[in-house]
Amino acid sequence: MPRIGSTDAIDVWANQHKDKKLYIVLVSIHGLIRGENMELGRDSDTGGQVKYVVELARALGETPGVYRVDLLTRQISAPDVDWSYGEPTEMLSPRNSENLGDDMGESSGAYIVRIPFGPREKYIPKEQLWPHIQEFVDGALVHIMQMSKVLGEQVGNGQPVWPVVIHGHYADAGDSAALLSGALNVPMVFTGHSLGRDKLEQLLKQGRQTRDEVNATYKIMRRIEAEELCLDASEIVITSTRQEIDKQWGLYNGFDVIMERKLRARIKRGVSCYGREMPRMIPIPPGMEFSHIVPHDVDLDSEEANEVGSDSPDPPVWADIMRFFSNPRKPMILALARPDPKKNITTLVKAFGEHHELRNLANLTLIMGNRDVIDEMSSTNGAVLTSVLKLIDKYDLYGQVAYPKHHKQSEVPDIYRLAARTKGVFINCAYIEPFGLTLIEGCCLWSTYGCYPKWWACRYTPGS
Ligand SMILES: O=c1ccn([C@@H]2O[C@H](COP(=O)(O)OP(=O)(O)O[C@H]3O[C@H](CO)[C@@H](O)[C@H](O)[C@H]3O)[C@@H](O)[C@H]2O)c(=O)[nH]1
């Protein structure tokens, strides 16, 4: 597969394959996945990966030469989640209809296909899905075989159109994709999103849990076993950063940076590798769908820009946030993340509470998913919210910290914009952040950044 180094290269590749009728299968089996109004941050399993796979499926569906994309996930019909997650099939409406060639066929486009597996009528956390992987694979095989036959009748001259690739996302879907790839003899690609060995290493460094406790909480050994299987089965592993290859995948038995280069050189020279194989690692940093972002051409340094409530009506979510502050005119420190312990939100609140000068200078806004009742959240998420509320009380931060219960996916750009409007900063202080979509999102909406030094350039302002 030629190295794709830029969007131009992708355009060239698409142009070379535009007459093809490719069928692509993506697999992402945990969390709540739907095409519109995603409930990102609702729980630990519904976050960046959900957004990544939906936007990837949509973009692939609009790529010339790609006829059909199926994003396979779990069908969830449970009283505590919206009925939309129980729909067997959902078409992902194209963002850019002009990209659609005239070869739109009856079954072409990008779809979410929901396969029933695991306890019926229950939405369960990803850690409890492992015993049900085989049931998912059985259901996915039936779907793929049926779809290949249907596509064959439409665009394959009666011959089944098999998937050209099966792309697994995260350990659980990667485990499934490896089984599907073997059963169908279709190449596999894998994206980890977050890796078990790195998570285990970081959690043990924190010293709060023993290895057995980490395993009991996160089923981390089964997850690592699946990731090792993905290394065995995958032709290509897509990573978000170079650091993920060197420092995270380098922890695995099935991958070694030096060995991979040597094997690739031997293959190039047509020399035997004595049966050793390793997947090719390709860093492709996550992008973002920008079509819904409305750039504001207001000069942030102008007086008008700093008037919250100037002539154009303020987005409603601004009032939901500003109502918490006794002095809403202060610059805002914004954190936006799932209320997962690894996002380290409690440390941010503690630092803010203990820094009196900072408290006089700025307000703190915490966007921590959507919640109705804390006691009805998952134990880990509920514990984070409870700790935050206790810290607000301990440091008497009332009137200085906003922690709204709800926000819509479509309001996220306005939330970043509010931070920018107040000349504030965005902070990502996660302990473990393989990439961090929120940093990309803020970039295109004018914010100054701070984030945990380990993962990202510590501070940068777009355009600086
Ligand atoms: O209350 C919230 C919380 C999050 N988000 C969105 O959810 C996404 C969260 O993505 P990210 O910050 O990257 O975190 P994770 O959910 O942990 O995503 C995992 O997968 C991502 C894609 O591979 C990687 O960028 C992360 O490092 C990895 O931890 C972003 O688009 C946020 O805008 C909301 O809309 N509302």
Ligand SMILES: O=P(O)(O)OC[C@H]1O[C@](O)(CO)[C@@H](O)[C@@H]1O
């Ligand atoms: O924190 P963990 O257990 O590594 O998992 C990261 C989670 O964040 C997500 O992006 C949520 O969509 C998934 O990658 C995964 O469920």
